[in-house]
Amino acid sequence: MANVAVIGAGFVGLSSAYWLMQDGHQVTVYDPAGAAGGASFGNAGTFANYACIPVNNPSVFRDLPRYLLAGDSPFRLRWSYLPQLTPWLLRFLASSSRRRYTASATALSHLLARAQDGYTQMTAQASLAAYVKPSECLYLYSGAANFAASESTLALRRSLGVNFTVQGRDEIARLEPGLAPIFDRGVLYQGSWFLSSPADFLRALQASLVARGLQMAGSAVTGLQPQSGAVHVSTDAGPSGHDWVVVCAGAHSKPLAHQCGDEVPLDAERGYHIMYPGASRLISRPIGWAERGFYMTPMEQGLRVAGTVELAGMKPQRHQGLLDLLHFASKRAVPGLGEPNAPWLGFRPTLPDGLPVLGRSRDSARVIYAFGHQHIGVTLGGISGALVADLVAGRAPAVDLAPFAASRFAG
Ligand SMILES: Cc1cc2nc3c(=O)[nH]c(=O)nc-3n(C[C@H](O)[C@H](O)[C@H](O)COP(=O)(O)OP(=O)(O)OC[C@H]3O[C@@H](n4cnc5c(N)ncnc54)[C@H](O)[C@@H]3O)c2cc1C
Structure with missing residues (x-):
């Protein structure tokens, strides 16, 4: 069992917490705004x-x-x-260009084909159903x-x-x-x-996870320093250490990725x-x-x-x-x-190519990115969380993550 920090309590962050806890990990979600404080609050709620x-x-x-x-x-x-x-x-x-647009559409279609898998088990709970x-x-x-x-x-x-x-x-x-x-x-x-009600759905998901041991930390993450075997997390309430960190801070993820060696546009x-x-x-x-x-x-x-x-x-x-x-x-x-x-x-x-960033950071395999879900973060939240859990567990991810690597923007 690992001690995992998830940054952000939107659809992607709380779904990641759900799937990580299914694997038995101890999870802390950091978010000063709490569940659904970002884009996850007011969207159109479609599973598209x-x-x-x-x-x-x-x-x-x-x-x-x-x-x-x-x-x-x-x-x-x-x-x-x-x-x-x-x-x-x-x-x-x-x-x-037609070539790059078709490549993005194809990569998205592979994620979308598995999107339901990210929610079927989660939404079977009565409080979410x-x-x-x-x-x-x-x-x-x-x-x-x-x-x-x-x-x-x-x-x-x-x-x-x-x-x-x-x-x-x-x-x-x-x-x-x-x-x-x-x-x-x-x-x-x-x-x-x-x-x-997307926000009430997420609040109910958070409540069910807290009942199973999820820690909610109402502080903003200000710094990430990968070290060997751990990641040091600085917050506005003080520092802490985690075995793994998952960056799901939506539109605020860029400076956190920068601290882990990745420049993402x-x-x-x-x-x-x-x-x-x-x-x-x-x-x-x-x-x-x-x-x-x-x-x-x-x-x-x-x-x-x-x-x-x-x-x-x-x-x-x-x-x-x-x-x-x-x-x-x-x-x-x-x-x-x-x-x-x-x-x-x-x-x-x-991101400018319409694809999210899903995968490990350049500086540390223990920092995992899951952000940039543009118009379909509700739809892809569940499967993104499942893929995050695959990466932490060292399982082969259910979808080829190569098109979603942060390194596609390098150089
Ligand atoms: C008008 C509109 C309609 C939409 N309709 C749909 C739809 O019908 N279907 C669909 O699939 N998608 C839709 N979307 C897109 C969807 O809402 C987003 O893709 C999704 O909410 C992104 O989720 P997220 O978890 O990545 O980010 P967010 O929900 O933005 O969550 C990120 C969280 O990170 C927190 N955070 C930020 N910085 C830090 C930090 N330093 N430390 C700690 N926490 C931090 C924030 O407080 C926030 O709560 C719509 C979006 C909009 C704007």
Whole structure:
């Protein structure tokens, strides 16, 4: 039995704690914000086993100017952040060739094919099963031309093992009568599901792990010093030593990786949500709107509209235009919605090639990285935790981790 520190109590960190404890390890999770204090709080809650298409795709060269300039675009760049973003952006554009995009999609599809394995056993517990809703995700297109433009990515998904059915106007109306009749085509993804409250799910997971001996430390990790046979962890509450350390600090992981010898071009794709209290009954499943870049999910606290992408760093200022876009577009899609509340900003941890970092650090095999899960950290949390436990145990990981190594950015 080893003494393992996990940094971060989001989907990736608490799933890692779960799988490490299944192997009998003593685990301490460090997080000043507690369970679901980061991006894991306010996401759309979809288990998106179909989401193997990374943001870096060849159409970016065609679409980027329109995305940057159109007033109703769900994508924004804060121009004052451009100087800091440039190295990330250049790598992002370099990763958007057809060859590299297909390689990223293929690697993601291998992780996604095992994603359910990361959750099946965990979500069998009654306290967690209560949040798991089996309704499949419906992804909609309001313009026939946009659906036609997506056919090559749908074909790639299918070739990578994603199962889906295409729905027409009448089928969409039958599936979701609360929607306005503005959608031409929809895609229903088989095997997908959703969480009715991602934050409550994680709090329940934390509670069940604490009952089995998990230590929660409410301090921030400020330093990591790998030594032979151990890792020294500095926190704002004092130092401690661990046999292994797992870095799952989401968008905050970059300085911790730097201390262990790895320069990773991690940045944040900021996203927003708003909530419509009491409106969950208007839809029965997560519904994505392709042109507007968001999902609407029926949650316990209300109907959540979550999405958009803003490249603007880690400062807390919100973009009112993107919140307004979520509001006006969701009311257009679901005319029965009233007024929203609880606007939220979250930071998706994103590497420029769209792949997470999963694997050992350069300086020490005892420091393991699991961060950078971009738009699909809920989906990949469970399997990432299982892979972390494989690395600590010295088992062959269930997925080839070579494409996810931090060293892919070296040089
Ligand atoms: C609007 C939006 C919608 C989304 N929808 C979906 C979806 O439907 N499905 C899906 O799969 N994914 C979705 N995502 C993505 C998903 O939310 C993230 O990928 C996921 O939450 C990342 O989890 P994480 O555990 O890596 O990071 P986080 O949840 O950000 O957790 C990291 C934790 O580390 C802690 N931390 C940071 N620094 C330190 C430190 N130095 N010491 C100790 N602790 C530290 C933070 O407090 C935080 O709690 C969405 C994201 C957004 C923004």
